[in-house]
Amino acid sequence: VILPHNLAIVDYSIGHTGNAHDTFTFQSTRVFQQHKALLGDNHWIWVDSAYPLETWCIPPFKKPPNRALTAEQKVFNTTLSKVLLFLFFNSLMFI
Numbered sequence: 218v219i220l221p222h223n224l225a226i227v228d229y230s231i232g233h234t235g236n237a238h239d240t241f242t243f244q245s246t247r248v249f250q251q252h253k254a255l256l257g258d259n260h261w262i263w264v265d266s267a268y269p270l271e272t273w274c275i276p277p278f279k280k281p282p283n284r285a286l287t288a289e290q291k292v293f294n295t296t297l298s299k300v301l302l303f304l305f306f307n308s309l310m311f312i
């Protein structure tokens with residue numbers, strides 16, 4: 218289920234069974250294929266680390282090899298995690 222900031226469902230994906238990876242499932246959605254039509258030019262979605270970084274798709278920072286995340290990147294990741302949890306639990310009200 219794809220939920221932007223206003224919690225309106227703009228896309229969803231069903232039919233992927235078993236151990237289909239999130240990236241594969243995401244690539245089959247309309248929002249991945251037609252993001253401008255569904256999100257517009259100035260909107261984006263926040264996603265977890267399994268998803269690709271795009272101008273409209275913002276995952277948390279990944280730890281670079283042999284380096285640590287910066288303090289700012291850690292704050293971003295913590296904040297993003299809280300936002301994703303908030304959206305997830307609030308979206309359950311609509312199910």
